[in-house]
Amino acid sequence: MKPTKAIRGARTQKKAAAEQSSTKGPAPVAGVAPELVIITGMSGSGKASVLRALEDLGYYSVDNLPVDLIPTFAELVRDSASIRRAALVVDVREGPGLKKFPGLYGQIKASVPTRLLFLEADDEALMRRFSETRRPHPLSAEQSIRVSIEKERRLLGPIRALADLTINTSKFNVHDLRDFIKDKFQGAGGESNLMVYVTSFGYRHGVPPDCDLVFDARFLPNPNYIPKFKKLTGRNPAVARYIRSFPQTGEFLQRITDLLVYLLPHYVREGKSYLTVGFGCTGGHHRSVMIAEEMRRNLAGAGYNAKVSHRDIVKPV
Secondary structure (H helix, E strand, C coil), X not given: CCHHHHHHHHHHHHHHHHHHCCCCCCCCCCCCCCEEEEEEEXXXXXXXXXHHHHHHCCCEEECCCCHHHHHHHHHHHHHCCCCCEEEEECCHHHHHHHHHHHHHHHHHHHHCCEEEEEXXXXXXXXXXXXXXXXXXXXXXXXXXXXXXXXXXHHHHHXXXXXXXXXXXXXCCCHHHHHHHHHHHHCCCCHHHHCEEEEEEEEHHHCCCCCCCEEEECCCCCCHHHCHHHCCCCCCCHHHHHHHHCCHXXXXXXXXXXXXXXXXXXXXXXXXXXXXXXEEEECCCCCHHHHHHHHHHHHHHHCCCEEEEEECCCCCCC
């Protein structure tokens, strides 16, 4: 839906409601407080997917609304008899007008309860997505995608500082992101709102920069030195049984599980939406893979949303 059409329709609705009752104004939808969600962030970070997810939850959705119209749109949401929750996207497609947004944001929040959602992703993830879709970057004219991404980060810096929720979508696929948004905005309580990403890696290739917590599994006996295990991974049942056969493996898993189950509720109370936990071994093929798989199961058994990935194996075996 084009923004101008959406605004025109909403203005007509507001005018009709005002004519119907000049003193009482529009009757609010029972039990539903007005709310506006403004989605912004890096190009390629998943803003369109978030907007669709909110639309599925009943939010009136508008993409690429001009910044100058957002205060008016907020007033319409506040006064509308039928549209109580709305979501809109504003980003660098706005051009020079985007610079006005930080100054207008206070005015918008004063009009209607508003949440600013900022989406970002690592440079490598953004570059991969642009390569896969073969779409040009909105700032890309005569410059490379990487240069455009760097420029966009600078332009969005003042807006990012205002965000109520910042989400790095590097590890999300489309379905993960939509599920995350639905969990977050449906109001589900407790630990279920926290997504835990468990990843294995090899220290030989460096520690993943997005890990919040890192644990070293190199103290465990290395299956790489056993010829029949060398070309397999920790997802292979025989390799997993071998690693599990050592008493320190079970104790390590139990102690780390207890630590995480203790820490995660505290992260939730501090407003953290996702946590990345890394397990490393030398090459990232055997010990860290097995430990990460077990940890995902342990956290899922404790009631947490947990996903596992393995950075340094080509395919699971």
